[in-house]
Amino acid sequence: MHESAIDRLCMNSPFRDLPPLGKLILSLVLITSALLATSPPVPLLVLIIGIVLLVTSSRFYTPRIFVVAYLDTFLIILIGSLIIALLTPGGTIWNGTLGSISLAISREGVNLSVLVFLRALAGFTVLLFFASSTSIPNLFIALRQVGLPKNLSELAVLVYRYSFLLVEQVEQMVTAAQCRLGFHDLRSSLRTLSTIIACTFGRSMDFAERAQYALYCRNFQGNFPLLNPPSKLTIGWLLFPIAIFIFMLIFAYLTRTWMLI
Amino acid sequence: MPELDIISTKNLSFSYDGKSPAISNITLGIPKGKKTVVLGPNAAGKSTLFLHFNGVLRPDSGEIFYEGKKIEYDSSSLTHLRRNVALVLQNPDDQIFSATVEEDVAFGPLNLSLPREEVESRVEEALSWVGMEKSRKRPTQQLSFGQRKRVALAGALAMKPSVLIMDEPTAGLDYEMVHELLELSDELNCLGVTVVISTHDVETTYEWADEVRVLKSGNLMFSGRPEEFFEQGELLHDLGLMPPLAFQLNQQLHWRIGRPERPFPKNIVELSQKCFPIDMPKLGKIRIVCVDKVEDFEVEGRTNGKLSPTHMSSGVYGAKARRLANEGKLDVHYRYHSLEHGLLLSSLGQDFVLYTDSLLLNLVKSCVKELEERTGLHIEVEVVAADQENEQKAT
Numbered sequence: 001m002h003e004s005a006i007d008r009l010c011m012n013s014p015f016r017d018l019p020p021l022g023k024l025i026l027s028l029v030l031i032t033s034a035l036l037a038t039s040p041p042v043p044l045l046v047l048i049i050g051i052v053l054l055v056t057s058s059r060f061y062t063p064r065i066f067v068v069a070y071l072d073t074f075l076i077i078l079i080g081s082l083i084i085a086l087l088t089p090g091g092t093i094w095n096g097t098l099g100s101i102s103l104a105i106s107r108e109g110v111n112l113s114v115l116v117f118l119r120a121l122a123g124f125t126v127l128l129f130f131a132s133s134t135s136i137p138n139l140f141i142a143l144r145q146v147g148l149p150k151n152l153s154e155l156a157v158l159v160y161r162y163s164f165l166l167v168e169q170v171e172q173m174v175t176a177a178q179c180r181l182g183f184h185d186l187r188s189s190l191r192t193l194s195t196i197i198a199c200t201f202g203r204s205m206d207f208a209e210r211a212q213y214a215l216y217c218r219n220f221q222g223n224f225p226l227l228n229p230p231s232k233l234t235i236g237w238l239l240f241p242i243a244i245f246i247f248m249l250i251f252a253y254l255t256r257t258w259m260l261i
Numbered sequence: 262m263p264e265l266d267i268i269s270t271k272n273l274s275f276s277y278d279g280k281s282p283a284i285s286n287i288t289l290g291i292p293k294g295k296k297t298v299v300l301g302p303n304a305a306g307k308s309t310l311f312l313h314f315n316g317v318l319r320p321d322s323g324e325i326f327y328e329g330k331k332i333e334y335d336s337s338s339l340t341h342l343r344r345n346v347a348l349v350l351q352n353p354d355d356q357i358f359s360a361t362v363e364e365d366v367a368f369g370p371l372n373l374s375l376p377r378e379e380v381e382s383r384v385e386e387a388l389s390w391v392g393m394e395k396s397r398k399r400p401t402q403q404l405s406f407g408q409r410k411r412v413a414l415a416g417a418l419a420m421k422p423s424v425l426i427m428d429e430p431t432a433g434l435d436y437e438m439v440h441e442l443l444e445l446s447d448e449l450n451c452l453g454v455t456v457v458i459s460t461h462d463v464e465t466t467y468e469w470a471d472e473v474r475v476l477k478s479g480n481l482m483f484s485g486r487p488e489e490f491f492e493q494g495e496l497l498h499d500l501g502l503m504p505p506l507a508f509q510l511n512q513q514l515h516w517r518i519g520r521p522e523r524p525f526p527k528n529i530v531e532l533s534q535k536c537f538p539i540d541m542p543k544l545g546k547i548r549i550v551c552v553d554k555v556e557d558f559e560v561e562g563r564t565n566g567k568l569s570p571t572h573m574s575s576g577v578y579g580a581k582a583r584r585l586a587n588e589g590k591l592d593v594h595y596r597y598h599s600l601e602h603g604l605l606l607s608s609l610g611q612d613f614v615l616y617t618d619s620l621l622l623n624l625v626k627s628c629v630k631e632l633e634e635r636t637g638l639h640i641e642v643e644v645v646a647a648d649q650e651n652e653q654k655a656t
Binding site for chain 1 (some may be wrong): 312315316317339340343344347348350352354355356357358359360361363364367368369371372373377380381384398399400401402403416420
C-alpha cells in the first residue's frame with residue numbers, strides 16, 4: 001500500500017523525533033519565502049534545501065509512489081509554466097506558428113514561468129520532506145499544543161488507524177469481486193463498485209462497534225494516554241524558522257533583479 | 262459459588278436484539294489457576310460470554326462473580342475487574358488502535374495511571390513474552406496478521422492480569438505460532454495466571470486444557486474435565502464433534518485388546534507407552550539447562566562444560582529459550598514440542614538436553630512426574646543450572 005510506504009518513510013526518518021510543529025513551521029516558512037520572492041534565486045535556494053532535507057529524511061530510499069508523485073507533479077508544473085510563458089505579454093524573444101496558431105514567447109513570460117516553476121517545485125519538495133518525516137498521528141497530537149481540541153486529535157488518530165484497515169478491506173473486496181468477474185464490463189463494474197462502497201460503509205460501522213468493545217476491554221477511561229508523545233515546540237524551534245525567514249527576505253531583496261533573461 | 266472459581270456465572274442470559282438470546286441461563290465456573298477451554302461451534306455464545314467476564318456487556322438476567330464477589334458496573338469496579346481480567350479479542354485489528362506497537366501495548370497500563378517507569382517496564386516485559394521487542398517502534402499497520410496477534414496479546418499481558426481470556430487465539434495462525442501461543446499460556450499458567458481460551462479444536466482441548474466448558478446455541482452443554490467430556494459419545498454426536506485422535510486410539514486399545522481406558526493418554530509419549538510398551542533396561546536422562554542462569558550459549562552441548570556428549574538431542578522450551586534459539590545463540594534440534602520429544606527420547610533410552618527458563622522448571626518436573634504416574638516410566642531429571650529465585654517465584 002502507498003500509505004504504508006509513506007508511513008515507513010516517516011518511521012525511519014532521522015527527523016522523526018524532531019518537534020512536528022517545528023517542522024511544520026519550518027516548511028511553511030520555506031514555502032512562504034519561495035512564494036514571496038519575485039526572482040528565481042530564493043525559490044531555487046528553497047528547492048535545493050527541500051531536496052537536501054527530503055533526501056536526508058528518506059535516507060535515499062525512494063518508494064515508487066514518491067517517484068511517480070514527483071514526476072507527475074513535475075510534468076504538471078512544467079506544462080503550466082509553458083502555458084504561462086506562452087500567454088504572458090511582453091517583449092517578444094521568439095515567435096512561430098503551430099498549424100494555424102501563432103505562438104510568441106516574451107521575456108517577461110519566460111521569467112514568470114521560471115519563477116512559477118521553481119516556486120511550485122520548491123513548495124512540493126518541501127511538503128514531501130514534511131510528509132516523509134512526520135507521521136499523521138504525531139502531527140495531530142502535536143497540534144494540541146496550539147489549541148486543537150484533544151477529542152479532535154484523538155479522533156484523527158483513530159480515523160488514521162482505521163482508514164488502513166478499511167483500505168485493506170476494500171482491497172480484499174475488490175480482489176474477491178475480480179475473482180468472480182465483478183469488473184468484466186462497464187455495467188458490472190459500476191454495480192460491483194456500488195456494492196463495495198455500500199459494504200465498506202457497513203463494515204466501518206461494524207469496526208466501530210467492535211473497536212468500542214475493545215476500548216472497554218482495555219480499561220478505556222475516556223482519553224488516549226501516550227507513552228511517548230511527540231516532542232513539543234520549543235522557543236529554539238520557533239526562532240530558527242524566523243531566522244531563516246528573515247534571511248530569505250533579505251536574500252530575496254538583494255536578488256530581486258536577478259532574472260533569467 | 263465455590264471458592265475455587267475465580268470467575269463464575271449464575272443463570273446468565275443475554276440477547277443483543279432483545280429477542281433471540283445469544284446466551285441463555287448459563288451457570289458455570291472458571292477454576293482459579295487452571296487452563297480452561299470454552300469449546301463450541303460458531304455462534305455458540307463464546308465471545309458473548311467472554312465480553313461478560315470482562316464487564317463489557319451487562320447481562321439481561323443472572324449474575325457474574327469475580328473472586329466470589331458480584332460484578333458491579335460502576336467505573337471503579339470495572340477498572341478493578343479489567344485490571345485483573347484481560348481479554349484478547351479474536352481479531353487483533355479490533356483491538357489495536359495506536360499508531361505504534363509500544364503505544365498500543367502501553368495503552369492499558371497508561372489507563373491504569375501507573376508511573377511511567379512501571380509502564381515502560383511492563384511494555385518491555387510484555388513484548389519480550391511475545392517475541393516482539395525488536396518491533397517496538399514499528400507502526401501497527403505494517404505488521405503481519407501473526408504479529409498483530411502477538412501485539413494484541415502483549416497489550417493484555419501488560420495489564421499483568423490474574424485471568425487471561427483469549428477468544429479463539431489460534432484462529433488464522435500457522436502451526437509454529439499456535440504452538441508458541443499454547444506454550445506461552447503454559448508459562449503464564451505456571452506463574453499463577455488463570456488462562457481461558459475459546460476454540461473449535463478438540464485436539465487442543467484434550468491435550469492442553471485442565472477444564473472444558475462446552476457451549477452450543479447459547480446453552481451450556483457440558484462442564485468438567487476434557488476426558489470426561491470426550492467419554493460422552495452421545496453428547497459429542499449431538500454437537501457434531503469427533504473425539505481427539507489420542508482418545509480414539511485409546512478407546513480402540515480398550516475395545517480391541519482390553520487395555521484399561523484409564524488413565525487417558527493425553528499426548529504421544531503416553532499413547533506410545535500404552536500402545537507399544539518398551540521395557541528399557543535404562544531410561545534416558547533429561548538434563549535441564551536454565552537459560553536465565555547460564556550466560557554462555559555459544560555452542561550447544563558445551564554449556565558450562567557440564568553437557569559433554571555434543572551429539573545429544575536438545576530442545577528449547579519457553580519463550581526465553583526459544584528467543585535465544587531464534588537469535589542463533591542456541592543450536593538445538595527441536596524448537597517446538599521439545600518437552601514431548603525429550604520425554605519420548607528418554608523413554609527410548611536416550612539422553613536429552615532441555616533449555617528452558619527457571620520459571621518453568623517446576624512445570625517440566627510436574628510433566629515428568631505426571632508421565633511417571635500415568636505410565637510408570639521413571640525418567641531422571643538433572644538440573645544443570647537454575648536460578649533459585651525464579652524457581653521459587655514459579656512455585
